[in-house]
Amino acid sequence: MINDHLSDFLTRLRNAGLARHTQVDTFMTKMNEGVAEILSKEGYIKSFKPHQEGTKNYLRLFLKYEGGDLRKPLIQGLKKISRPGLRRYVASSDIPVVRSGMGLGILSTSKGILTDKEARQQKVGGEYLCSVW
Numbered sequence: 001m002i003n004d005h006l007s008d009f010l011t012r013l014r015n016a017g018l019a020r021h022t023q024v025d026t027f028m029t030k031m032n033e034g035v036a037e038i039l040s041k042e043g044y045i046k047s048f049k050p051h052q053e054g055t056k057n058y059l060r061l062f063l064k065y066e067g068g069d070l071r072k073p074l075i076q077g078l079k080k081i082s083r084p085g086l087r088r089y090v091a092s093s094d095i096p097v098v099r100s101g102m103g104l105g106i107l108s109t110s111k112g113i114l115t116d117k118e119a120r121q122q123k124v125g126g127e128y129l130c131s132v133w
Contacts, residue, residue, distance in 0.1 A: 003084060005029045009036075010078045010130060017063060017073035028057040034113030035106055035129070036061055042104055042115065044075050044132060077103075079131045091125040103133030 016024035036048040046062040066072045082088040105116030109126030
Protein backbone atom coordinates (compact mmCIF):
# COMPACT_ATOMS: atom_id res chain seq x y z
CA MET A 1 0.00 0.00 0.00
CA ILE A 2 1.39 3.38 -1.00
CA ASN A 3 0.88 6.23 1.44
CA ASP A 4 2.66 8.96 -0.49
CA HIS A 5 1.33 9.00 -4.04
CA LEU A 6 3.35 12.07 -5.05
CA SER A 7 6.65 10.36 -4.18
CA ASP A 8 5.56 7.34 -6.20
CA PHE A 9 4.61 9.69 -9.09
CA LEU A 10 8.02 11.38 -9.07
CA THR A 11 9.88 8.07 -8.80
CA ARG A 12 7.97 6.55 -11.73
CA LEU A 13 8.62 9.68 -13.79
CA ARG A 14 12.36 9.65 -12.97
CA ASN A 15 12.73 5.93 -13.70
CA ALA A 16 10.79 6.13 -16.98
CA GLY A 17 13.06 8.93 -18.17
CA LEU A 18 16.20 7.00 -17.27
CA ALA A 19 14.84 3.90 -19.05
CA ARG A 20 13.94 6.03 -22.12
CA HIS A 21 10.23 5.12 -22.03
CA THR A 22 7.84 7.25 -24.07
CA GLN A 23 5.01 6.97 -21.54
CA VAL A 24 4.44 6.07 -17.92
CA ASP A 25 1.30 5.29 -15.90
CA THR A 26 0.82 6.49 -12.34
CA PHE A 27 -2.00 6.72 -9.83
CA MET A 28 -4.81 9.16 -10.56
CA THR A 29 -5.04 11.65 -7.68
CA LYS A 30 -5.85 15.35 -7.69
CA MET A 31 -2.32 16.16 -6.53
CA ASN A 32 -0.69 14.06 -9.26
CA GLU A 33 -3.02 15.57 -11.86
CA GLY A 34 -2.12 19.10 -10.70
CA VAL A 35 1.61 18.38 -10.84
CA ALA A 36 1.25 16.75 -14.28
CA GLU A 37 -0.64 19.80 -15.52
CA ILE A 38 2.19 22.08 -14.38
CA LEU A 39 4.85 19.83 -15.94
CA SER A 40 2.92 19.83 -19.21
CA LYS A 41 2.37 23.59 -19.16
CA GLU A 42 6.05 24.26 -18.44
CA GLY A 43 7.17 21.90 -21.22
CA TYR A 44 8.76 19.11 -19.16
CA ILE A 45 6.35 16.46 -20.53
CA LYS A 46 4.42 16.30 -23.82
CA SER A 47 0.98 15.68 -22.34
CA PHE A 48 -1.04 13.57 -19.94
CA LYS A 49 -4.46 11.96 -19.98
CA PRO A 50 -6.62 9.83 -17.69
CA HIS A 51 -6.45 6.12 -18.47
CA GLN A 52 -8.57 3.26 -17.17
CA GLU A 53 -7.61 -0.39 -16.87
CA GLY A 54 -10.45 -2.46 -15.55
CA THR A 55 -11.74 -0.73 -12.44
CA LYS A 56 -8.56 1.26 -11.73
CA ASN A 57 -7.95 4.81 -12.92
CA TYR A 58 -4.46 5.86 -13.93
CA LEU A 59 -2.81 8.98 -15.22
CA ARG A 60 -0.77 8.36 -18.39
CA LEU A 61 2.13 10.77 -18.93
CA PHE A 62 3.87 11.11 -22.29
CA LEU A 63 7.53 12.01 -21.80
CA LYS A 64 9.49 14.56 -23.77
CA TYR A 65 13.12 14.21 -24.88
CA GLU A 66 15.67 16.67 -26.25
CA GLY A 67 15.83 16.66 -30.05
CA GLY A 68 12.66 14.58 -30.32
CA ASP A 69 14.36 11.19 -30.16
CA LEU A 70 15.21 9.20 -27.04
CA ARG A 71 18.61 10.79 -26.44
CA LYS A 72 18.22 12.79 -23.27
CA PRO A 73 15.08 13.34 -21.17
CA LEU A 74 14.07 16.95 -20.52
CA ILE A 75 13.60 16.15 -16.84
CA GLN A 76 17.18 15.90 -15.58
CA GLY A 77 16.30 15.75 -11.91
CA LEU A 78 13.40 15.57 -9.47
CA LYS A 79 13.59 16.14 -5.75
CA LYS A 80 10.79 15.65 -3.25
CA ILE A 81 11.01 18.39 -0.63
CA SER A 82 8.00 17.93 1.63
CA ARG A 83 7.30 14.42 2.83
CA PRO A 84 4.70 12.87 5.15
CA GLY A 85 7.13 12.71 8.10
CA LEU A 86 8.38 16.28 7.67
CA ARG A 87 6.19 18.76 5.86
CA ARG A 88 7.92 21.87 4.47
CA TYR A 89 5.90 25.07 4.42
CA VAL A 90 7.24 28.31 3.02
CA ALA A 91 6.01 31.90 2.97
CA SER A 92 5.79 33.68 -0.37
CA SER A 93 8.91 35.68 0.44
CA ASP A 94 10.89 32.53 1.36
CA ILE A 95 10.22 30.40 -1.74
CA PRO A 96 13.63 29.15 -2.91
CA VAL A 97 14.84 29.63 -6.49
CA VAL A 98 15.59 26.30 -8.18
CA ARG A 99 18.88 26.08 -10.09
CA SER A 100 19.21 29.88 -10.44
CA GLY A 101 15.82 30.10 -12.14
CA MET A 102 16.51 27.28 -14.61
CA GLY A 103 14.43 24.79 -12.59
CA LEU A 104 10.90 24.69 -11.32
CA GLY A 105 9.49 24.51 -7.81
CA ILE A 106 5.97 23.18 -7.24
CA LEU A 107 3.85 24.26 -4.28
CA SER A 108 0.47 23.31 -2.93
CA THR A 109 -1.21 26.57 -1.94
CA SER A 110 -4.65 27.81 -0.98
CA LYS A 111 -5.07 28.76 -4.66
CA GLY A 112 -4.22 25.26 -5.91
CA ILE A 113 -1.02 23.68 -7.19
CA LEU A 114 1.28 26.48 -8.41
CA THR A 115 4.81 26.91 -9.69
CA ASP A 116 7.27 28.87 -7.57
CA LYS A 117 7.04 31.85 -9.95
CA GLU A 118 3.23 31.92 -9.88
CA ALA A 119 3.22 31.68 -6.08
CA ARG A 120 5.64 34.61 -5.79
CA GLN A 121 3.54 36.71 -8.21
CA GLN A 122 0.31 35.93 -6.34
CA LYS A 123 2.09 36.39 -2.99
CA VAL A 124 0.94 33.07 -1.53
CA GLY A 125 2.94 30.49 0.34
CA GLY A 126 2.19 26.87 1.02
CA GLU A 127 3.62 23.40 1.15
CA TYR A 128 6.75 23.12 -1.00
CA LEU A 129 6.18 19.78 -2.75
CA CYS A 130 9.09 19.23 -5.11
CA SER A 131 11.74 20.69 -7.41
CA VAL A 132 12.21 19.80 -11.08
CA TRP A 133 15.13 20.66 -13.34
